[in-house]
Amino acid sequence: MALFLDLDNTLLPSKPAYDFAIGECAKDWKERKLGGDFFSLYESARKKVKNQLEGHSSNRLRLLCFKLMMDVVKHSAIGTNHTNDPESLAISGFQTKDIVDVLWMEERYHFHFLSYLKTESKKEIYQTKLFPKLVDLSKKVPVFLTTNETLRTQLLKVSSFLPDSFRFTLITSEEVGFEKPSTEFFSYVLEATKENPEDSILLGDNWEDDVLGANRHGIASIHIPEMWGQGADLAEYVSETPAPIWTAPSTVTALNFAELWLHKRQK
Template sequence: MTEGNVSVSLSVMALFLDLDNTILPSKEAYAYAIAECAKDWDERKLGGSFLELYEAARKQVKSQLKHHSSNRLRLLCFKLMWERMRSTQRNGFQTQDIDGVLWMEDRYFFHFLSYFAEEKKKERYQTFLFPLLVSLSKEFPIYLTTNETLRTQLLKVRGFLPDTFRFTLITSEEVGFEKPSKEFFQYVLQRAGEDPTDCILIGDSWEDDILGANSHGISGIHIPEMWGEGDEVNPLGVDETTSFQKDLDGQTSPNQIWRASNTVSGLTFARSRFLQGQK
């Protein structure tokens, strides 16, 4: 860009977006899918309480694979459930049981994506969130940064977000480390090729998203509720933002953190900050 005879260079700014419970309602979809899977289990008369078996399996998987992206694979939970069920029946896991494990995973994703298919029809997405995401993606580079497996996130995005939304997807499975690790954010910044002070991350997790990003020089907007009331965005005080920061890297960060009433107000605020930075 030139103004008169002076060449002016505008910095490129990147927006990092958490995916789950920031721009798509994963908690609700997950709860719905598990409840429906319990019905499927009962219909096949497989025995025992699906919810008890699932929660026990999920707890073991999460503990055993802590900080590893595989701890989010439902398939591991279903395999463990089936193995435990067979052990109580004293006939052990057999080749034919593989069909049951894969059937359970198919049912989970069927219900999960069915929830998204209906949810995205609501006015608050079609009128407010989706048009804003598409518009922002035409103005600034957007990176979806998420602690999940690649296949799961590809299915979510394809089944929920608008076709014209432009983004780069980065999952913890690709990186090999989960947020808020330094390896994850170093990878994200390397992929983006941006100065961290020119970036903003928006997310619902205080530890994984906001403090993780802030410890690497990235400002953050915290979204406690995806569809919270109001449109306020307020800066957070030093005492509130730096106590965990010192535990992460031994020093405080000058980068700003805000808290927004909801995702739409957070996205709108991020846009205004980027536009101010380009002037």
Template sequence: MALFLDLDNTILPSKEAYAYAIENCAKDWQGRKLGGNFLELYEAARKHVKSQLKHHSSNRLRLLCFKLMWERMGSTQRNGFQTQDIDGVLWMEDRYYLHFLSFYAEEKKKERYQTYLFPLLISLSKEFPIYLTTNETLRTQLLKVRGFLPEEFRFSLITSEEVGFEKPTKEFFQYVMKTANEDPKDCILLGDNWEDDILGASSHGIACIHIPKMWGEGDEVNPLDADETSALQKDWNAHPNPIWRASNILAGLTYARSWLLQSQK
């Protein structure tokens, strides 16, 4: 019996952190008068990296984007990349993580985390094995967890980088189930991404709670309607397993606890 939790935008706000970091990296770029429009250069590099490394965990490395940006800048200003440019690439990555973690340092002080989410996560981690399942590089996720989640929270972390495959592939979830050494029907997963989290886990018979908005209004948890469930089973050849949609992470976690406790009986 285990609780699987997606990390990004499920139990920590990644989209906001990424946006904050890139916005401030643009200011750093401008401050050093490096030329060009940082946001345009970054988006072009990001698009190339995502396309080149589709379905590979390395497509999430900002370092690859910064290297490509420097290479492209160098090709327009001089003849190619130079050894001295390495310092600039690494400086950009350092600035990115500085801003990224600065966002989390402030965000985690909010009442909704300190009073509600963090105590609930700690309590759940003392009751059930918790696995954080995530499409990302290990270093990035370790930095996020260390900089945001409470020290008393106990979990196992499984990243796509160490698996070699990303969600929603069967290889990723096979690795998760082998690591957890649990029967899928005794496990439940919470995630924000419909395809990566919900469809991927459902195809292995794992009960799921879809959380489209981490801090959505209300406290409802409702089963999917018949049309959604039918399409899921047809498209993914999934085992019959329950799937719900929760208003927010607190409602989802509370429902998951009740489900796990009931399953123990």
């Protein structure tokens, strides 16, 4: 018996944190005079990285985006430099000092992202509703955070946001080598946890990666479109497998339902 929890946008507000961090990074990029329009460069680089590394956890690394953005800026400088002078071309090309800028931008991204999470975690709605529920549940059943991300990134998020008394096991797609909703990911999780899928339930915000991924492996699942939506009732979907699927208006509502469901499976 186990409770599988997605992390991003299920337990912590990654989407607004990401939007905030990118907005602040645009200011950093401009102030450092790195060249070009940050947003257009970033969106182009993000799309290329996603396509190139589809299904691999590295497709989420901002470091790759910032490095690619710097490459584009440097190549653009070479294209507008019509001289054949080797020294001028060398100055326009990627240099050792540019590495400092790439690493600095990654550091700034994480700083902004984690700053947002730290501020958000102090809000009453988390302190009085979500966090106490997570801590209480983690004392009753095994909790596994199953996420599509790199290990370092998720460790930073968890340490900046979730309470110290929350007990869990973290499993990232970087450790597995495959992302949700792949068979490889869920097979790894079930093997590593030694849990019976029929007595386990997963909560997540992504319909394909979390809900259908779990469902195909016999794990009951709850879809959470919004962390703090309104309402107290769950709706059940018609599933093609024995594992049921519900949708919940909020994470806390889903956790309450999951606790009751797991308790009944225990009897």
